[in-house]
Amino acid sequence: MSENTHGSNDGISRRTVTKAMAWAGPAIAVAATVPIAAASIVVPPPPVFNWGSGFKNPGASCKLACVAKQSYTTPVTVSNPSLEDYIIVFTSYAAGTNAVGINSLYTGECSPVSSTCSSTCTLPPGAKAVCVPAGTTSMTFFVSSGSLGSSPQGTQDVAWEWRRADDCSVADSGVAHSETSPPGSC
Known part of the structure; x- marks a missing residue:
């Protein structure tokens, strides 16, 4: 069975787009937490x-x-x-x-x-x-x-x-x- 069910064979199927969105969600969530963690590192000011x-x-x-x-x-x-x-x-x-x-x-x-x-x-x-x-x-x-x-x-x-x-x-x-x-x- 072909993944490309609509349109021509050189396009991206809905199934491929759905898979990409499923993987992108966790990646975006992890990337969003990195700046928050990095911002919590505070070095004391000079004496x-x-x-x-x-x-x-x-x-x-x-x-x-x-x-x-x-x-x-x-x-x-x-x-x-x-x-x-x-x-x-x-x-x-x-x-x-x-x-x-x-x-x-x-x-x-x-x-x-x-x-x-x-x-x-x-x-x-x-x-x-x-x-x-x-x-x-x-x-x-x-x-x-x-x-x-x-x-x-x-x-x-x-x-x-x-x-x-x-x-x-x-x-x-x-x-x-x-x-x-x-x-x-x-």
Whole structure:
């Protein structure tokens, strides 16, 4: 029996059109869900460094145990509007052309930054990190550099990465830059 029951033999039969429509429905439904799933992936925005409220520790003036002598400290604010936990990782701190590393992340009087999420990610050597729970609107803490041996005025650069807490993949990264050292002293 021929599938082409009406018209000439070089056209498309109703049966072929019906089969195509039956297969097209699920394909269109699947294609329609892909943009919705892709749109739900949200990477947290870059951290905000408040260089103007930072300080330097020129030597013996700072008595905080979590702040190295001849170092720099600046407050950082992060948020995580996504539906998954992320880790903010600080990988390096440079004062001028000198790599001084990250000494500590803390709040208040050297209190560790607390978080309701965790991760088992392996960090690069010398890096410090904080897990930022999904839905966090604002979390502020201090990033303190390692010791330079002196604390001259100069540029500041802090490299950071957002990593997914579940698989440790890097979702975003950057370098925060200030043309001057933090203005205050500890």
